[in-house]
Amino acid sequence: xxxxxxxxxxxxxxxxxxxxxxxxxxxxxxxxxxxAALLFIIGYVVVQGSQVINxxxxxxxxxxxxxxxxxxxxxxxxxxxxxxxxxAIATPLGVLAAVYMVEYASEAERESALARWLIRIARSGxxxxxxxxxxxxxxxxxxxxxxxxxxxxxxxSAGLSGACLVLPVIIRTxxxxxxxxxxxxxxxxxxxxxxxxxxxxxVVLPTAAPGIVTGIVLSVGRVIAETAIFWVTLGxxxxxxxxxxxxxxxMALHVYMLAxxxxxxxxAMGTAAILIVTIIVINLLINITSRQLAQRVMGKQ
Amino acid sequence: xxxKLKVKDFSVYYGGFEAMHEIDIEIPAHQITAIIGPSGxxxxxxxxxxxxxxxxxxxxxxxxxxxMDDEDLYDIDVVELRKRVGMVFQRPNPFPKSIxxxxxxxxxxxxxxxxxxxxxxxxxxxxxxxxxxxxNDDLEKSGLALSGGQQQRLCIARALAIEPDVILMDEPASAxxxxxxxxxxxxxxxxxxxxxxxxxTHNMQQAARASDYTAFFNMMExxxxxxxxxxxxKQLFTNPQQKATEDYVTGRFG
Numbered sequence: 095x096x097x098x099x100x101x102x103x104x105x106x107x108x109x110x111x112x113x114x115x116x117x118x119x120x121x122x123x124x125x126x127x128x129x130a131a132l133l134f135i136i137g138y139v140v141v142q143g144s145q146v147i148n149x150x151x152x153x154x155x156x157x158x159x160x161x162x163x164x165x166x167x168x169x170x171x172x173x174x175x176x177x178x179x180x181x182a183i184a185t186p187l188g189v190l191a192a193v194y195m196v197e198y199a200s201e202a203e204r205e206s207a208l209a210r211w212l213i214r215i216a217r218s219g220x221x222x223x224x225x226x227x228x229x230x231x232x233x234x235x236x237x238x239x240x241x242x243x244x245x246x247x248x249x250x251s252a253g254l255s256g257a258c259l260v261l262p263v264i265i266r267t268x269x270x271x272x273x274x275x276x277x278x279x280x281x282x283x284x285x286x287x288x289x290x291x292x293x294x295x296x297v298v299l300p301t302a303a304p305g306i307v308t309g310i311v312l313s314v315g316r317v318i319a320e321t322a323i324f325w326v327t328l329g330x331x332x333x334x335x336x337x338x339x340x341x342x343x344x345m346a347l348h349v350y351m352l353a354x355x356x357x358x359x360x361x362a363m364g365t366a367a368i369l370i371v372t373i374i375v376i377n378l379l380i381n382i383t384s385r386q387l388a389q390r391v392m393g394k395q
Numbered sequence: 396x397x398x399k400l401k402v403k404d405f406s407v408y409y410g411g412f413e414a415m416h417e418i419d420i421e422i423p424a425h426q427i428t429a430i431i432g433p434s435g436x437x438x439x440x441x442x443x444x445x446x447x448x449x450x451x452x453x454x455x456x457x458x459x460x461x462x463m464d465d466e467d468l469y470d471i472d473v474v475e476l477r478k479r480v481g482m483v484f485q486r487p488n489p490f491p492k493s494i495x496x497x498x499x500x501x502x503x504x505x506x507x508x509x510x511x512x513x514x515x516x517x518x519x520x521x522x523x524x525x526x527x528x529x530x531n532d533d534l535e536k537s538g539l540a541l542s543g544g545q546q547q548r549l550c551i552a553r554a555l556a557i558e559p560d561v562i563l564m565d566e567p568a569s570a571x572x573x574x575x576x577x578x579x580x581x582x583x584x585x586x587x588x589x590x591x592x593x594x595x596t597h598n599m600q601q602a603a604r605a606s607d608y609t610a611f612f613n614m615m616e617x618x619x620x621x622x623x624x625x626x627x628x629k630q631l632f633t634n635p636q637q638k639a640t641e642d643y644v645t646g647r648f649g
Contacts, residue, residue, distance in 0.1 A: 289504075
């Protein structure tokens, strides 16, 4: 009895500890490789790019032509315009669509077979659209907004096309965030005599807000990073856009055009470096604001 | 004694399934009525009939009569009904908001905006829920940062803030430790002067300790819940009229 007991407690201890050590080592290695690759890319672009970055590069506009001379000032401004436009169009549409799908669709589904079909189509439509390559949205935007609606290559055409591109992202992340709100919150609110709409606005949406913001952040990143879709909807003018109907060039598009059509590869690197830094800064800013927002809604933890 | 809630031939169905079978009961005002019975006998379903929370389940429908103060519950607008019949749930479910906003939620939903009045209601409700002394130094703290027992008292305060006539409690202490449970029971006693309280409980000692009337529910072969026996708590526990009640309260089944 005594012997059996001691055998159980110690026989494979060493082997288990070694196994654990190897597993942890592998995890650490995987994490290290992933982070190192990321840091190398960012580091490489920033170091290469910093050779051309100076105040003049940031504040003069591109000169145009095959030389690739000039700076990148107008592309920064155009990128900001476009991000604001896309988010302003897509966020309300996407969030309201998600609220409908999560909170109201089931009622409509019960009441009519037609609604059931429409909602099913909408659901799978969102799924499919989320996986469609951006250039398809670009071609759609070109056909509908640029040609048919005669909006030309413009911020508006690009903003509407970009909104179509990120809409599935916003709808899906918002849906997930809304579904994650516990049913007990909804019941608690309804049991106090709040209406369904009050419950949605005052309890469900604030609770889901951090998740919804995640979808918006992803969308901002998407707009900053995309090239093809804006190549066929925004045009590529290096001038400063003067209104919703003027053409422009985002930073990513500028990188693409410099690298593919000019000899100014160094300036493409410089623009890319600024692009990366911008994305990092935007992510940080939105993270901080969403945390403060959550704190204001939820009270101090 | 004045009757607050009255139910006649009342059945609840989920789709084709009968969850409650022809209940007849009269619940007195300003008393604590406990609902006891084995798991799955429809105690919660019965409780949720009084604020029509069962309506949230799409396939549910009811049959028979249900009244509050002789007024048909289905003639009252459901939002208005839930203002008059408050509810405390099994698991504490404070909103992820500050303590103040949790308690002020109901009054605000019903249109009260004036800050001074809200402050008064919040303080009064928290005092009545015996939570004020523990939280008054920081009402901006999140309701989620409180302990389980405090959270449940916050939920009680939240229900009191809308000045209901009736408070429904669905096993309000089942997720709490014994000390927190005792505090909740004391609190319930102190509330009965002003409110009619119906409480579902799993815990027989709790029913015996804390209630004036007790209703014992059981399940039929079809799994439909029905009322076996109803009467003053003392009588039900010391001199039950039905064999099933006696078996249950003495712990022989359930």
